Amino acid sequence: MQDPITKKHDLFFFYGSLRDVDILSAVIGKDPKSNYEGPQIITGWQAVFVAGEKYPALTKNAMATCAGETYSNFSLRDLAKIDYFEIEYHRETIEIENQTSSAWLPPASMKITTKAWNWDHFLTFEKAAFLQRTKHYMKDGRW
Secondary structure (H helix, E strand, C coil): CCCCECCCCCEEEECCHHHCHHHHHHHHCCCCHHHEEEEEEEEEEEEEEECCCCCEEEEEEEEEEEEEEEEECCEHHHHHHHHHHCCCCEEEEEEECCEEEEEEECCCCCCEEEEECCHHHHHHHHHHHHHHHHHHHHHCCCC
């Protein structure tokens, strides 16, 4: 039986570790290429470090831009897995280029820095270890 999918117009914007296809695959348990819509740069938002962590939070900043990737047509099971992975965050609707998209945003209580998170640094120095932790973490889910 196939999982129900979200509405065709539902877009999802990833700005942190889930931009990486290997990490997103580890989270949802399958290749997400068929869901890929393309790269996106959004204005008025910035990815900054979460205090003491290697991953970012998306915050409003009128003077900034944030690069990311957009996806669509995730199954409800896929979204449940992403929500589980993003347990500290909540999914919210944001505007991108005059259309709505969902993104996982930090709660007000999360301690974030003002230091910009760097995608290239993450890929070069953090991805391998982060991917292993992600695979281990997602094994514990009840899928």
